[in-house]
Amino acid sequence: MHAxxxxITLPADYDMGIIRNRVATKGHLLDDFPGLGAKAYLIRERGVDDSPVNQYAPFYLWNTPEGMNSFLWGPGFQGIVDDFGxxxxxxxxxxxxxxGSAASATTSSAAKSAIRRRMRIPARTHLGGLAEELALEADRLARQEGAICAATAIDPRTWEALHFSVWDHTAPKEPGDVFQVLHVSAPEQGLLTRGRQW
Structure with missing residues (x-):
């Protein structure tokens, strides 16, 4: 799995209705994209859920690097580049x-919010122990009421750990950035490997 x-951070006075319309008209285009486990179309609005910015920030879980590459080098991502840089x-x-307990409801209408927490990994951290802790954290998040799914990952270039979870209600009081979910494309969510991935 690749996360x-x-x-895309937008001006403070940006009409977020433009992004909502973009997702409403184009979000379905990835509903059957090969190699894609799930894509959550996420936004933050300035002043909502303590967000300091307006932002469009889609989050992906890929089953295959070929799927991720097909998206990045294809017309979908090129549309983002053309419109926003x-x-x-x-x-x-x-x-x-x-x-999670609400996994059977993984539809655009069910998913309401997402939480992303990024953490720097201190240099003296035991990596094997940290990986175990992160896997347990995915399970803990998924067991909470209303959780649709949870994932954890690491960027070994910057040594950053990531927690990501999707909810069928307003985000619970967990640390991290809170996003609104506008749509979910999950053509291969059933193929995402469950549990730890090493």
């Missing part, structure tokens, strides 16, 4: 994935 996200694409190697 991927890019963030080329964003930095963050990516992490997957450590664990867990379906």
């Amino acid at each position: 991927m996200q890019y963030e 080329r964003p930095e694409v963050q990516h992490w190697t997957g450590l664990a994935f867990a379906e």
Whole structure:
């Protein structure tokens, strides 16, 4: 599993209805994309859920690098580049994935919010122990009421750990950035490896 996200930060007075309309008219285009486990179309709005910015920030869980590459080098990502410029694409190697109690409701209408928490990994951290802790954290998040799914991952270039979870209600009081979910494309969510991935 590969996790991927890019963030498009928009002006403070930007009409987020433009992004909502973009997702409403184009979000379905990845509903059957090969190699894609799940894509959550995420936004943050300035002043909502403590967000300091307006932002469009889709988050992806890929089953295959070929699927991720097909998207990045294809018309989908080129549309983002054409409309907003080329964003930095963050990516992490997957450590664990867990379906939640609300997993059967993984539809655009069910998913309401997502939480992303990024943490720097201190230099003296025992990596094997940290990986185990992160896998347990995915399970802990997924066991909470209303959780659709949870994933954890690490970027070994910057040594950053990532927690990501999707919820069928307003985000619970967990640390991290809170996003609104506008749509979910999950053509191969059933193929995402459950549990730890090493």
